[in-house]
Amino acid sequence: MVPQRQIRAQYDSRTIVVYQAYSPAIAGPSVRANRFVTPFSFGRMTWIKPSFLWLMHRSNWAQKPGQERVLAVRITREGWEEALSTGVLTTSDPPAVATAPVHVQWDPERTLRGSALNHYSIQVGIGRELIQRFNEEWLVDLADITAQTRKAATLVRSGRSAQAQRLLPTERHYPVGPEAAKRLRIDG
Numbered sequence: 001m002v003p004q005r006q007i008r009a010q011y012d013s014r015t016i017v018v019y020q021a022y023s024p025a026i027a028g029p030s031v032r033a034n035r036f037v038t039p040f041s042f043g044r045m046t047w048i049k050p051s052f053l054w055l056m057h058r059s060n061w062a063q064k065p066g067q068e069r070v071l072a073v074r075i076t077r078e079g080w081e082e083a084l085s086t087g088v089l090t091t092s093d094p095p096a097v098a099t100a101p102v103h104v105q106w107d108p109e110r111t112l113r114g115s116a117l118n119h120y121s122i123q124v125g126i127g128r129e130l131i132q133r134f135n136e137e138w139l140v141d142l143a144d145i146t147a148q149t150r151k152a153a154t155l156v157r158s159g160r161s162a163q164a165q166r167l168l169p170t171e172r173h174y175p176v177g178p179e180a181a182k183r184l185r186i187d188g
Contacts (some may be wrong), residue, residue: 002117002119005187006119007174008050009171014077015075018072018080019049019051019055020047020049020071021059022067023065023066024069034142042131044128045126045127048126049121049123053110053111056149062149068146069144070145072169075138076137079137084124084180087102087103087124089185090103090104101126102130105122106121106122106185112156148167
């Protein structure tokens, strides 16, 4: 049985991959610079998601206006864990949420076809106070994976799910400490 709330991600000993979808106007210059650059907004919260399929649901496989380019954002585990350590669940006390530098929420994980599963995927909102550090200190690499995303989407739509599955990143359980697990309601 899959735990209800568990971080599943692609990671190694030093980094973790999170996903975001942007317009070509933001994605193109940012990928070329290997950092987020204008017109990326440094004045508002940015949400990062370690679940590739959740982002595919959110962006409609890179078809939603303003989300036509999918980026694999490799950040340091140190930065990720700092975000988790300062994160507050969006379902917490409203004044605590209002002042938190990082927001955390759990949304149903998704299948290849976008159906909700009975377990949840974490979404982490990096607030304005931390966006510069996210961009300048945590970010290791930006990769445009739009072509791979679109190829997988075409395979899914044509009923070739097994082939599409092979194009997906391998995500596995990401361990967290007991304090973060309790505060953010992470199972295991």
